[in-house]
Structure formats: C-alpha cells, structure tokens
Amino acid sequence: xxxxxxxxxxxxxxxxxxxxxxxxxxxxxxxxxxxxxxxxxxxxxxxxxxxxxxxxxxxxxxxxxxxxxxxxxxxxxxxxxxxxxxxxxxxxxxxxxxxxxxxxxxxxxxxxxxxxxxxxxxxxxxxxxxxxxxxxxxxxxxxxxxxxxxxxxxxxxxxxxxxxxxxxxxxxxxxxxxxxxxxxxxxxxxxxxxxxxxxxxxxxxxxxxxxxxxxxxxxxxxxxxxxxxxxxxxxxxxxxxxxxxxxxxxxxxxxxxxxxxxxxxxxxxxxxxxxxxxxxxxxxxxxxxxxxxxxxxxxxxxxxxxxxxxxxxxxxxxxxxxxxxxxxxxxxxxxxxxxxxxxxxxxxxxxxxxxxxxxxxxxxxxxxxxxxxxxxxxxxxxxxxxxxxxxxxxxxxxxxxxxxxxxxxxxxxxxxxxxxxxxxxxxxxxxxxxxxxxxxxxxxxxxxxxxxxxxx
Amino acid sequence: xxxxxxxxxxxxxxxxxxxxxxxxxxxxxxxxxxxxxxxxxxxxxxxxxxxxxxxxxxxxxxxxxxxxxxxxxxxxxxxxxxxxxxxxxxxxxxxxxxxxxxxxxxxxxxxxxxxxxxxxxxxxxxxxxxxxxxxxxxxxxxxxxxxxxxxxxxxxxxxxxxxxxxxxxxxxxxxxxxxxxxxxxxxxxxxxxxxxxxxxxxxxxxxxxxxxxxxxxxxxxxxxxxxxxxxxxxxxxxxxxxxxxxxxxxxxxxxxxxxxxxxxxxxxxxxxxxxxxxxxxxxxxxxxxxxxxxxxxxxxxxxxxxxxxxxxxxxxxxxxxxxxxxxxxxxxxxxxxxxxxxxxxxxxxxxxxxxxxxxxxxxxxxxxxxxxxxxxxxxxxxxxxxxxxxxxxxxxxxxxxxxxxxxxxxxxxxxxxxxxxxxxxxxxxxxxxxxxxxxxxxxxxxxxxxxxxxxx
Numbered sequence: 001x002x003x004x005x006x007x008x009x010x011x012x013x014x015x016x017x018x019x020x021x022x023x024x025x026x027x028x029x030x031x032x033x034x035x036x037x038x039x040x041x042x043x044x045x046x047x048x049x050x051x052x053x054x055x056x057x058x059x060x061x062x063x064x065x066x067x068x069x070x071x072x073x074x075x076x077x078x079x080x081x082x083x084x085x086x087x088x089x090x091x092x093x094x095x096x097x098x099x100x101x102x103x104x105x106x107x108x109x110x111x112x113x114x115x116x117x118x119x120x121x122x123x124x125x126x127x128x129x130x131x132x133x134x135x136x137x138x139x140x141x142x143x144x145x146x147x148x149x150x151x152x153x154x155x156x157x158x159x160x161x162x163x164x165x166x167x168x169x170x171x172x173x174x175x176x177x178x179x180x181x182x183x184x185x186x187x188x189x190x191x192x193x194x195x196x197x198x199x200x201x202x203x204x205x206x207x208x209x210x211x212x213x214x215x216x217x218x219x220x221x222x223x224x225x226x227x228x229x230x231x232x233x234x235x236x237x238x239x240x241x242x243x244x245x246x247x248x249x250x251x252x253x254x255x256x257x258x259x260x261x262x263x264x265x266x267x268x269x270x271x272x273x274x275x276x277x278x279x280x281x282x283x284x285x286x287x288x289x290x291x292x293x294x295x296x297x298x299x300x301x302x303x304x305x306x307x308x309x310x311x312x313x314x315x316x317x318x319x320x321x322x323x324x325x326x327x328x329x330x331x332x333x334x335x336x337x338x339x340x341x342x343x344x345x346x347x348x349x350x351x352x353x354x355x356x357x358x359x360x361x362x363x364x365x366x367x368x369x370x371x372x373x374x375x376x377x378x379x380x381x382x383x384x385x386x387x388x389x390x391x392x393x394x395x396x397x398x399x400x401x402x403x404x405x406x407x408x409x410x411x412x413x414x415x416x417x418x419x420x421x422x423x424x425x426x427x428x429x430x431x432x433x434x435x436x437x438x439x440x441x442x443x444x445x446x447x448x449x450x451x452x453x454x455x456x
Numbered sequence: 457x458x459x460x461x462x463x464x465x466x467x468x469x470x471x472x473x474x475x476x477x478x479x480x481x482x483x484x485x486x487x488x489x490x491x492x493x494x495x496x497x498x499x500x501x502x503x504x505x506x507x508x509x510x511x512x513x514x515x516x517x518x519x520x521x522x523x524x525x526x527x528x529x530x531x532x533x534x535x536x537x538x539x540x541x542x543x544x545x546x547x548x549x550x551x552x553x554x555x556x557x558x559x560x561x562x563x564x565x566x567x568x569x570x571x572x573x574x575x576x577x578x579x580x581x582x583x584x585x586x587x588x589x590x591x592x593x594x595x596x597x598x599x600x601x602x603x604x605x606x607x608x609x610x611x612x613x614x615x616x617x618x619x620x621x622x623x624x625x626x627x628x629x630x631x632x633x634x635x636x637x638x639x640x641x642x643x644x645x646x647x648x649x650x651x652x653x654x655x656x657x658x659x660x661x662x663x664x665x666x667x668x669x670x671x672x673x674x675x676x677x678x679x680x681x682x683x684x685x686x687x688x689x690x691x692x693x694x695x696x697x698x699x700x701x702x703x704x705x706x707x708x709x710x711x712x713x714x715x716x717x718x719x720x721x722x723x724x725x726x727x728x729x730x731x732x733x734x735x736x737x738x739x740x741x742x743x744x745x746x747x748x749x750x751x752x753x754x755x756x757x758x759x760x761x762x763x764x765x766x767x768x769x770x771x772x773x774x775x776x777x778x779x780x781x782x783x784x785x786x787x788x789x790x791x792x793x794x795x796x797x798x799x800x801x802x803x804x805x806x807x808x809x810x811x812x813x814x815x816x817x818x819x820x821x822x823x824x825x826x827x828x829x830x831x832x833x834x835x836x837x838x839x840x841x842x843x844x845x846x847x848x849x850x851x852x853x854x855x856x857x858x859x860x861x862x863x864x865x866x867x868x869x870x871x872x873x874x875x876x877x878x879x880x881x882x883x884x885x886x887x888x889x890x891x892x893x894x895x896x897x898x899x900x901x902x903x904x905x906x907x908x909x910x911x912x
C-alpha cells in the first residue's frame with residue numbers, strides 16, 4: 001500500500017444549511033452562526049490545526065424553487081438560503097491563520113473579468129497567496145432572472161464564455177505586469193516602471209478589454225483554480241484549466257473510471273495527469289467507537305428534513321418529487337429525468353428501492369457524496385481505501401453539523417491519519433499553490449495553459 | 457460658540473498614494489503596505505482609539521491617463537494605481553474593532569443591484585451593522601472601456617440609473633424579508649417563515665428583478681448611504697438618498713453657500729436638513745508646536761510629484777497640463793476647461809498666480825481640500841472655525857503620509873478636541889447609523905425615501 005498523502009478540504013457555505021437540510025434543528029448544530037465572523041475565524045483556526053489544504057466556500061445566487069414549484073420549502077428549511085457572499089469573510093479568516101487556503105466560488109456568468117480579476121488578486125495579496133477560485137457557471141434559473149438575463153444562457157455556451165473569461169483573466173494576471181514592474185525606488189522616484197506595465201488588448205467574441213490590469217502581481221498571480229463541472233463540456237473545461245477538481249460519487253468503482261478519464265483528458269492537454277488534484281465529496285461521522293459513530297449518525301438522520309432535502313435535490317436535478325408519495329418506487333415512473341436520477345442513485349446502491357423518501361435520506365446528509373461512519377480507525381481505513389481504489393488525491397469534507405463534524409475530524413480522524421503517514425503534520429511552503437505542488441511552486445506550472453501568457 | 461460634536465472620518469484607499477502623489481517617497485510614508493492586512497487592521501484600531509465615526513475607502517476602476525495622453529505618469533508615481541478592491545479588507549478590520557464604521561465605495565455602473573445588495577448586506581452582518589456604501593457612478597473612460605461599455609454613459613443618465621438602482625436595493629433591503637421572518641425554531645422545524653419572505657417584483661426601465669432577496673435582514677438593513685456628487689444632478693441625488701455627504705472646498709466662505717443649498721434641498725425632500733451629515737475634505741499636518749508642524753509640511757511638500765499631481769488632477773478634470781510650461785500663468789490660456797479650473801482655484805486662493813506648478817503643489821497634499829497646519833491648539837481652533845462658519849458636521853481626513861497623519865491626529869489633535877468637548881470620548885450605540893443619528897436608530901429614519909418600502 002502506498003502512503004500517498006491524503007489531502008483534506010473542508011466544504012462550507014455562508015448559509016445555515018449547506019448539504020444537510022434540516023440538521024440546523026440538531027442541538028449540536030451551529031450553522032445559524034454563518035453571519036458571525038467568529039464562526040468563520042474559529043473554523044479557519046480549527047482547520048489549520050487539522051492541516052487542511054483549504055476551506056472551500058460554495059455559493060449560489062438564487063433560490064431552490066423546483067420542489068412544489070415554490071421556494072417555500074427551501075426558505076422554511078434554510079436550504080442554502082439565506083445565503084451570503086463568500087469572498088467577504090476571507091480577510092478575517094486570513095488574519096488569524098498562516099497556511100490554510102481559501103477557495104471561493106464565483107460565477108463568471110454575472111461578472112466582468114476586469115473587475116473579478118481584481119477582486120481575486122486583492123484576496124491573493126491580503127492572504128499572502130492563499131486563494132483559490134472555484135470557477136462556476138450558474139445553473140439556477142432563479143439567479144438568471146434576477147441578474148439581468150431574460151433567459152439562462154445554454155449550458156455549452158456558458159463554457160465557451162468561461163474559456164474566454166479565463167483567457168482575459170490569464171492576460172491580466174500573467175502578462176499585464178512584469179514581475180519586476182513594482183520597484184518602489186524612493187531614490188529615483190519610481191514606484192512602478194511604466195515600461196513594464198502593458199495593455200492586454202483583448203478583443204474577443206464575448207469580452208473586450210483593451211487596457212492594463214489594475215493590480216500589482218500577487219504572490220500566486222493566477223489564484224489556484226478549482227472546478228467541479230461534471231458534464232462532458234464541464235470536464236473538458238476542467239481538464240484544461242483546473243488545478244483541483246471536485247467530484248461526487250458514492251462508490252469507488254463508480255468513481256475510478258471517471259477519474260481515469262479526467263486524468264487522461266488532463267494529459268491530452270499536455271499536462272501531467274497528477275497536476276490536477278482530485279477531491280471526492282464525503283461526509284465523515286465519527287466517534288470514539290463504531291457504535292458511538294453509528295449512534296451519532298442515527299441522531300443526525302432523525303433531523304433530516306424531507307422537504308428540505310427534496311428542495312435541494314430539485315434545484316440540482318430539476319425534478320419536483322412533491323408530485324409523488326414519499327414511498328412511491330421511482331423505477332415505475334417513466335419520465336426521462338426520473339429514470340436518469342434512478343440510474344444515478346442505483347449506482348450508489350443498486351439494491352435499494354429508490355423512492356422520494358430514500359432520496360431525501362440519501363441527500364439529507366452530505367448531498368451526493370458518501371457518508372463514512374465509524375471510529376477513527378474505521379474511517380481512516382475507508383479513506384485510505386478510497387484513495388487507493390479510486391485514485392483520488394483527497395476529500396472535500398462536508399458537514400452534517402457544524403462545526404461539530406469538523407471538530408470530530410480534526411480531533412479524532414486527523415491524528416489517526418497522521419499516525420499512518422497519510423496526513424501531513426506540518427504545512428510545506430506558504431502559498432496555497434505550494435500546498436498543492438510543493439515548496440517553491442507559487443505560480444502556475446509551465447505546462448498550464450495560463451502560463452503561455454507570461455511575457456517573461 | 458456652540459459645542460456641536462465634530463465628526464471625524466478617515467479617508468483612504470487600497471493603493472499606495474491616495475491624495476498625496478509622490479509622498480510615497482517620504483521616509484515616514486507606509487502607504488506601500490496597502491496590500492498587507494496588518495496595515496488595515498492597525499489603522500482601524502488606531503482610528504477607533506481616536507473615536508472616528510468611520511474609515512471611508514475610495515476606489516476607482518480605471519487609470520488616470522489624461523496627463524501626456526498616457527497612464528505612464530500615474531503608473532510611475534503610483535497615483536491610485538495599483539489599486540485593490542475596497543470591500544475585501546473590511547471583515548479583517550471589523551474583527552479587531554467594535555465601533556468603527558466602514559464606508560466602502562462601489563460604483564453601481566458596473567454592478568447588478570441583486571448581487572451588490574447581497575455583498576453589502578453580507579458586510580453589514582459580518583460587521584454587526586457598521587457598513588456604509590459610498591454610492592458612485594464611475595467617471596473614468598478608462599474604466600468604461602475595460603468593463604464592457606463601448607461608451608461612457610452620459611452623466612445625467614448615470615444618475616437616472618442610480619435612482620432606479622437604489623429603488624431596487626431598497627426593495628431588497630427593506631421589503632423582501634419581514635423583520636421577524638427568521639425564527640430559527642428548532643421545535644417547530646421552521647428556520648424562516650416563508651410567508652414573511654416576498655418577491656419584490658421590480659420591473660423598471662433599467663432593471664428587472666422579480667424575485668426575493670437572498671439575505672436575512674442585517675442590523676442596519678439598508679447600509680448607511682454616503683455620497684459625494686458635486687454636480688447639480690449629483691447633489692439632487694444626494695439630497696434624496698444620502699445620510700452623509702462628502703464635499704470639497706478650500707475656504708469656509710466658499711463652502712457655506714454650497715452647504716446651505718444642500719441642506720435646503722434635503723429639506724425639500726421632506727427630510728430634516730441635519731439628518732444629512734456633511735463632511736469636508738481636509739488634511740491636517742500637526743506637531744507639538746506650530747513651527748514643528750510647518751517643518752513637517754515643508755518636508756511633505758518637497759516630496760510632491762509634479763507629474764503625479766497633474767496626472768491625478770488630469771483624471772478628475774480632463775485637462776492635460778503637460779502641454780504647458782510648469783510656470784505658465786493659466787489665466788492667459790483661453791480654453792473653457794482651463795478657465796473653469798482657474799476660477800475654481802481662484803476661489804481657493806484669489807491672490808495666487810495659478811500655474812501648472814501651483815496646481816500640482818495645491819493638489820499634491822490632500823487633493824482639493826485645505827491643508828490645516830499647526831500645533832494641536834491651532835488645528836483645533838481651525839477645525840472649530842470650519843464647523844461654526846461653514847456648518848459642516850465634521851471632516852473627511854485625508855493623509856499626507858500614512859499612517860503618520862492619522863497617528864498625529866489621534867495622538868495630538870483628538871485629545872485637544874476632546875478637552876474642548878468637540879470629539880466624543882466614547883461611542884454611543886453600536887451600529888454606524890447609531891453613530892450618526894444616536895443610540896437606537898439602527899434603521900433608515902422614517903423620513904428617508906428608502907423607508908417607504910418597508911412593509912411593516
């Protein structure tokens with residue numbers, strides 16, 4: 001067995017219920033503190049103590065309104081609403097940590113590259129090189145309606161726009177300012193050498209950006225790029241641009257061919273297939289013993305909201321399960337969307353009778369990832385098995401309750417994985433990209449498509 | 457003589473030279489630390505020690521490229537470039553302070569109200585009600601070109617858009633969520649009462665926002681509204697919406713009629729004329745004695761950059777003074793723009809021979825506001841005179857060098873003003889709006905136009 005390092009990433013969102021609808025009712029849950037800075041600074045310090053690579057902040061710009069053709073279930077159960085902007089907590093978390101990375105989700109559908117590039121560079125400066133951008137193209141109709149689009153842009157065109165958006169960003173980040181443009185030479189009276197700042201002259205199909213970037217080069221220049229696209233076009237985009245890819249799947253046998261395919265696509269782009277770190281969504285429920293952990297899981301399961309879970313899944317899938325009885329066997333229903341959902345769930349558990357209730361139970365803790373339950377030894381065994389069998393680089397760890405799930409991970413599971421040499425005991429390097437690629441690698445690797453825009 | 461409280465506000469920007477071009481070369485200046493969080497957290501703590509109302513962060517989204525028809529002078533002298541996003545430092549500053557307000561500049565020309573309202577509400581939650589939005593409509597062509605506008609929108613139409621933008625924001629902030637919508641009732645399983653969240657159904661000339669707001673009500677709901685528009689249309693906008701107005705003028709006799717006019721316009725909107733707090737731009741240079749202060753000023757003046765100052769003024773006025781000799785008397789030049797500039801400067805000092813060099817010296821410390829120089833007693837006398845003669849509520853204090861200018865203010869001038877009963881010795885209330893209107897007033901006053909959108 002290899003002793004490949006297992007990378008840990010925490011998955012959270014500025015809302016009261018990220019991927020555990022209804023669990024805000026659990027007495028141990030503090031997710032309602034999402035609007036308090038203390039929640040975030042304490043979480044960041046906890047994760048750094050557990051040597052996590054980064055905290056990944058999800059986001060949506062709309063509400064989940066498919067279930068019962070209404071947002072009421074989502075609102076009542078606080079299913080990713082109310083939801084706040086993920087970028088604005090980062091500087092406070094950065095001020096109390098030294099190594100933890102911060103992955104922020106920003107949809108490029110509603111941003112201009114000139115302004116977004118500045119926001120991310122600002123964060124990269126303020127965090128001293130610890131920022132990642134999770135690149136998303138928005139999927140919610142409810143967001144599009146409120147943000148000036150009369151219709152959602154088609155899925156594939158969203159990725160065409162995204163490719164050009166990235167091109168503009170690379171030009172701003174990598175080519176507009178030479179590395180030695182800022183001299184701050186008090187004697188000669190030159191703060192910036194103007195011959196080393198150039199216009200990017202971008203004139204494309206979707207964007208026109210003639211000028212120079214507004215920011216001086218930050219420690220990483222291009223922030224670390226995260227992506228989570230599951231579609232064919234999304235994977236193609238990720239294989240080209242992403243440095244970390246976030247996937248979902250419930251069994252290693254299901255994930256392995258998907259991961260092999262991603263690595264092959266990455267190689268086809270001229271990159272090292274292992275230059276992309278792949279994180280599998282998972283939720284860990286642990287306690288001192290297997291029995292303790294199972295008891296904890298049971299108490300979590302009792303707090304799942306049926307309506308909340310189906311509101312969440314409805315937003316992702318477009319399927320409104322409110323039309324069916326909770327115990328209706330779904331394989332009997334012959335709509336394409338439902339059959340494709342049943343097919344996906346059957347991969348997770350082929351022996352289960354999939355009903356709306358079963359889906360709610362499945363989705364209700366940790367969304368579409370596995371729930372890994374047991375003592376620290378049991379959990380560590382399972383995480384090792386995943387890495388070895390599925391060829392993932394680590395886990396994107398959602399919470400059942402927060403910060404409890406993360407406290408359990410840091411206090412119980414991380415020490416066990418450290419004893420096994422699977423989780424590092426100290427960070428190497430100081431920027432997030434060094435955490436990913438090793439000390440000294442603060443910039444995009446040379447074989448990354450963004451690197452070709454460098455002028456030096 | 458009244459003992460009306462004098463309000464202090466600090467004026468800064470996420471860049472290396474805000475309103476003192478060239479002074480980055482001064483040995484006492486640390487403005488190059490603008491990209492370090494420590495600079496901001498230390499400054500916030502300093503200002504809170506000095507009982508400042510707020511820290512006001514300016515912003516631009518383009519470069520100053522009028523002087524020599526080039527950005528080179530601005531870039532070389534770091535005249536508001538490089539420049540970073542002002543919102544992203546706020547949470548770190550908020551975490552180390554309890555009372556200081558944070559005024560952030562965001563141009564609505566390049567934002568969607570649905571997304572911007574969420575950003576500001578997020579900050580209002582994270583700061584526990586200490587955020588102000590400085591509403592601007594962008595003036596730089598260089599910004600418009602890079603942000604997807606082929607032409608700058610005309611000045612007056614920018615304010616029409618701004619009026620509707622605010623209307624959308626008021627609906628989101630004041631009417632979409634009832635005050636008691638969030639119940640977080642674990643027993644009944646209701647986090648948010650969905651009957652208390654409503655769609656805003658906005659369908660206007662510039663914006664269409666049918667849905668509900670994404671955030672729960674923040675402590676202030678609508679952030680405190682700052683405005684600095686000097687034009688007729690800008691003042692009309694400010695009289696309607698602003699709770700604090702920032703003005704520039706170099707002599708009390710010049711400012712007094714402008715301020716009287718603002719208060720009259722505010723009253724015409726059905727508001728109390730003193731519900732709008734008026735802050736005059738000023739830069740204070742102080743030392744233990746008048747002679748010390750004058751020596752300090754001299755050393756600052758020696759570091760002004762001629763090119764940097766004219767790059768800055770060129771960006772504001774559109775006038776390129778590089779075509780003239782530094783000692784060219786401007787009153788001899790008969791272009792409309794230059795005569796209007798000479799007229800403005802002659803109000804500041806009618807006896808001075810205005811030349812490009814004289815303008816650079818004037819603008820080079822503190823932009824278009826006065827420089828108030830002397831011992832703490834002298835400065836306090838002068839600030840009191842301004843308040844009494846010009847009817848301003850306080851000062852928007854720029855720096856010559858940072859944090860030195862602010863340290864001098866807090867250590868020397870504030871104690872003197874406190875002895876005179878002019879600066880308070882403790883904050884009252886906890887939100888920024890309470891700092892402005894008094895304890896208990898956390899929401900827009902009833903006579904503010906935003907208040908009419910309240911549904912309760």
